[in-house]
Amino acid sequence: MIRLSSLHIYPIKSTAGIGLERAFVERAGLAFDRRFVLTDNDGQFLTARRHPRLLQVRATPTSDGLVLSATGCSDLRLRYDDFPAAYRTISVWNDQIEGQHCSDSADRWFSEWLGLECSLRYFGTRSSRQTDRAPLSPVAFADGYPLLLIGEASLADLNSRLPAPVAMAQFRPNLVISGSDAFAEDSWRRIRIGSLELEPVKPCARCVLTTIDPVTAERHPRQEPLRTLTGYRRDSEGQVNFGQNLVPLGEGVLEVGMEVEILA
Template identity: 40%
Template sequence: MFLSALYRYPVKSCQAQSLVTSAVDLLGLQGDRRWLVVEESNGRFLTQRAWPRLTQLEASLGPTGQLLLQTPGQMPLEVAVPGVDDDLRGVTIWRDTLRVPDAGDAAAAWLSELLGKPVRLVYCPQQRARYLPSGYGLNSDRAAFPDGFPLLLIGQGSLDELNRRIGRDMEMLRFRPNLVVQGAEPFAEDGWKRIRIGDLTFRVLKPSVRCILTTLDPGTGERSADREPLATLKTFREREGDVLFGQNLAADGAGEIAVGMGVEVLE
């Protein structure tokens, strides 16, 4: 088995960045989902679930961590990383509330134009990161702005089996993984507890619960009329009302991983 793809999403719900190598830190892949778009009025987070226009947001990171925003029809914008205590704004992501630095008026205006709604852009420094959902992981584990966990892994064999059942190919990026592993049987990752990639070990914490976002074409933002792949997943991957695909992970320590590295199941 080997690591066949690496993806990060600098802004939650933006386009994926395909990586060859990545540093891994306490919050997952370095630079992954450290930025978040929130409603200006109440700080509630926005995602493609309700705002498919976010599929057209391309975000990349510069050498000092600065954010470059691009989308068709608007001039690119570079956004500096705010200080840990700069212009703190209360935000809500699912059941979590936290105070994080606001990225400034220029970024807010740029994103408000994209979405046609007053929004703000916020940043999550490691010092202000969230705890994981109760009952999962260690007390030292943290997450920035993913739905709940630092990393998401999916086996290529699992997607291949899903596509076989659907009868057409669905893009891996519909499921927004960080790590894609090739060479395992379909859904083998369901049985893993600890794995090693390079010099780093990762703990498998819980299955990923899937939602309507998977029915959006990651390139166009258009929703599939037949509700695929969610419709087929529900026929064989539903457990107690949740549709499961992929596994959430946390890393033990920091290091670097790269596409092509072997993946070893330790437990």
């Protein structure tokens, strides 16, 4: 039987993930997932691809905001109600999005951590963005789609080919499943978990971020596991795929241990 084995959110794009036992799924993805993003002074989004230290920032959701923490730094508590009604157009890939400013203190906190001037933005009430493949489906600051799913067997297949195994955290999925064959998720067209139906819409093309250790923030000297993935997971367009991007077809609660039904 195929089951949901773990759930993860990443409150700020390119920071450490948080494992959950249950989570509410909105049309834009798991609640609190990738609702914050850092930008430079020109409004361009910043990620751990170029700034690996972001992976060592812990962002913990609270009932009314977020707590930021990192080794050697004082914790910073943010409250949604304190965010000013100040928006700026920011860029996430080719999308232009209105991002709400969080606070000057958050800007200073991250600027000191990264060693460059930056600003923390929130996906607020004036923010809007849709996916490419499913234009009626909203998405926040994720790379392109609301959810990412990977099977444990797919990771086991990859690890069997690597000089040293890597953890699932290196691929930053929201949903991890057990009980399926390796890469079975590539052939799914619609699934149901609990009462929620989800549509896999596109394989996830992997990048250099997979070569950065999420704990140490160090890059692998031989570009693993991307190097090995390139040898057997490259598609006809040259993309190296691992995992499936999903669009939720409604809202609902997901809980670890729920059965995953393959509808098509």
